[in-house]
Amino acid sequence: MNSMYFSEEHNLFRKSLQDFLQKEVVPHIEKWEQTGIIDRFIWKKFGDMGFFGINYPEAYGGMNLDLFYTVILLEELQKINSGGFAAAIWAHVYLAMTHLNAEGDEAIKQKYLAPSIAGDKIGCLCITEPFGGSDVAGMRTTAVKQGDHYVINGSKTFITNGVLSDYLIVAAKTTPELGNKGISIFVLDRDMAGVSATKLDKLGWRASDTGEIAFDNVKVPIQNLMGEADKGFSYIMQHFSLERLIMGINAHARAEFALEYALKYMSEREAFGRTIDKFQALRHSIADLYSDLEVNKIFNYTIAARLNNGEYVVKEATMSKLKSTKMADEVIYQCLQFLGGYGYMEEYPMARLLRDSRLGPIGGGTSEILREILAKIIIDKKEYKPAT
Structure with missing residues (x-):
């Protein structure tokens, strides 16, 4: 493991997490993939182990650790071969x-963040709309x-x-005439009158409920507004860096899992009197794939280090998601x-992978949208700045 970014404590955490996943999660994956429902007990076990609180303040039950513990969590979740289970976990955390941690006031943190860290409550982020896709500014949901x-x-x-x-x-427009400058963020309880949900059938990520x-x-108390009214767009944009980096890390981790599995298979599979990892065409293909993987992985680690240091890495995180997901x-x-x-x-694991x-x-912004964002930064010299 790269000692530039991972200490002995990180490595011990990785081993502990691997053991936990093999014991507590892997035996249930096939059931969750088939039913599309992740049993509630596993959320509490994650909370009890502290995995939901890695990056969050100790005041709410977290551990306030550096971002490379998150990198480890994301990488190991990809290597149990259930993108849906991994997505359910990281979408919550x-x-x-x-948003709870960054924009929630003390009352919101006590009511929602602390039980989320403990594994007693599960959350979701509602931004994308049926008519909007990646066009956050064009959302139609309103809050009057x-x-x-x-x-x-x-x-x-x-x-x-x-x-x-x-x-x-939930992101909604509180001042629609202001466009993207009129969006606010709210936290809603599932049982509020007027909230309903329909489960979608998907190609992949079958263990997660989408x-x-x-x-x-839906009547929402004014106290459930998070941060300042009409500042929601800047909050969303600020957190996109983390979301895109997460998806980049997920991508390099599942590519690594696929390559490791394929190499083991190739070392055992024989054709024409020798194992297929001895055929030059396949060996050279492996060399290219591993090179692409390593370039993306190390790039992602450097971005994680910069984000951990408080830098605003919207350009680099966008590049991470764009290139790593294509590579994977x-x-x-x-x-x-x-x-x-x-x-x-x-x-075999490859079909699901x-x-x-x-x-x-x-997800998290299509590659086409990401290319346009990067074009604006590189060509038009557009500057994205942190929310103030």
Whole structure:
């Protein structure tokens, strides 16, 4: 393991996490993949182990550790071959909880963040809309202030944990005439009147529940507004760096898992009197794939180090997601080919890996959107700045 970024304490944490995942999670993966429902008990076990509180303040039950513990959590989650389970976990910890910690006041943190760290509450982040996709500024969900509460109307889609979560972090327009400068962030309880969810059927990530959520005249107390009114867009943009880096790290980790599995298979599979890892065409392909993986992985580590130091890395995190997710798709596609007919069989890991990986260039901002963001930064000299 790269000692530039990982200490002995990091390595011990990785081993402990690996043991936990093998004992507590892996035996249930096939059931969760088939049912699309992750049993509630595992959330509490994650909370009891402290895995939800890695980066969060000790005052709410967290451990306030550096970002490379998060890197380890993300990498190891990818290596149990359930992109859906991994997504459910990191969507809770690094999408919903990130907003609670950054924009929630003390009352919100006590009510939602502390039990989220403990594994007693599950959250989801609701930004994407049926008509908007990556166009955050074009969202149609509204929150109209009426006395001591807001009334929210609209819908969200493709929301991980959107059906089974206990609370929802929701972006809505409080001042629609201001466009992206009129968005606010709220926390809603699942049982609020007017909140409903429909589960979506997906190509991959089958263990996670992905929902379309409707808000029909939902009355939300004014105290559930997070941060300042009309500052929501800047909050969302600020946290996109972490989300995109997470998806980049996820990508390099699943590519690494695929390559390690393929190499083991190739070292055992014989054809024409020798193992197939001795054929030059396959050996050279492996060399190219490993090179692409390592370039992306080390780049992701450098961004994680900068983000850990408080730098604003919107450009680099965007590059991470763009390039790493493309690399992972290419690596996994080729690794399935290495396994031949067995790669196409569900009892081997590559079929699921291929399905799960395909969401990488779509979720959290499509590759097309990311290229335009980078073009604006590189060509138009657009500057993205932290929320103030």
